[in-house]
Amino acid sequence: MADPILTVSDLRAGYGATEILRGLSMSVAPGEIVAVLGSNGVGKTTLNMVLSGVVKAASGSISFLGEDVTNHAPGDIVSRGLVHVPEGRKIFPNMTVRDNLVLGSYRRGKAARAANLDKVFATFPRLRERISQLAGTLSGGEQQMLAIGRGLMAEPKLLILDEPSLGLSPLLVEEMFTLVRRINADGLAVMLVEQNVVQSLEVASRAFILENGVFALQGKASDLAASDELRKAYLGM
Incomplete structure (x- = not known):
């Protein structure tokens, strides 16, 4: 695998005395789709906001394109090419x-x-x-x-998509995941942050399953899709 464009190491963050992210480590390589999956309230949006500079990290580090950007201002992070499309569209x-x-x-x-x-x-x-x-x-x-x-x-250089399928009809959800593939086909790295486990694993090369602020499972998307543990926890099977 090529050198990552994003590397997160032992990241901890939260709000006041409440710790939400409890030592996350992950990476995204050039041109790949990485999925961060989990239900509501497990820390997905907090992770996105820390990566974007909106929420400060308590400890750990974030490297983007080989440079430490931990707790840089949001405008500086965007200027470097790390762009976050937030949950709820915010148009x-x-x-x-x-x-x-x-x-x-x-x-x-x-x-x-x-x-x-x-x-x-x-x-x-x-x-x-x-x-x-x-x-x-x-x-x-x-x-x-x-x-x-x-x-x-x-x-x-890296596009973070936060819950792009949220609130869409099943037909539009299919269209949205097709769109993610199309964007990535041009070589753009995508970090797909979703509750939709099944379709996210179909488009991603690797995935991280977030539970209560830690990555409970991680690995190749195809391996996780076949995981009995994942199927029982998220798919009710």
């Missing part, structure tokens, strides 16, 4: 589709903004059709496309 509802996308290049990607817009519209033709529409009037699936497209406008 600007009273702004147009185009303006939401342009905001994605505020910190990174300004020079190629026009070309990147064309790339996003090639990936999401529906967004081109709705370019002047207010983002708040889009469907849930279209809003998720917009959130991901906004992340792509920053020319990420």
Whole structure:
């Protein structure tokens, strides 16, 4: 495996006196999809926020592209190419589709903004059709496309997708995971943070199962998909 672009070592973090992440270590290699899986409340969003600089690490380290970025400011982390598409989309509802996308290049990607817009519209033709529409009037699936497209406008080296299938219909969930594959096919590394265990393991090369702030299981996605322990814990089988 190539040298990781992201390395997390013994990461601990929380809120006040409450420790949420209890010594996590993981990595993401160039061009791979890594899934971080677990139910609500196990620390997935906290991990994303620490990686993005929004929540400070209590201890441990985060290395991105060979440089220590532990507790760097969020703007600096985005400028380096680590881009987080948050849970719940967090689009600007009273702004147009185009303006939401342009905001994605505020910190990174300004020079190629026009070309990147064309790339996003090639990936999401529906967004081109709705370019002047207010983002708040889009469907849930279209809003998720917009959130991901906004992340792509920053020319990420690593794209963290936090619960991209949340709240979508089964048909749109299938479409979303197909989209993750398509984005990754261009060589973009993706960290997929999800509750949807089955489909995430189908698209990922490796996976980490988060339980109560620790990785209870980790390994090749295909091995975890066949794991009796995982099937009993998450699939009820």
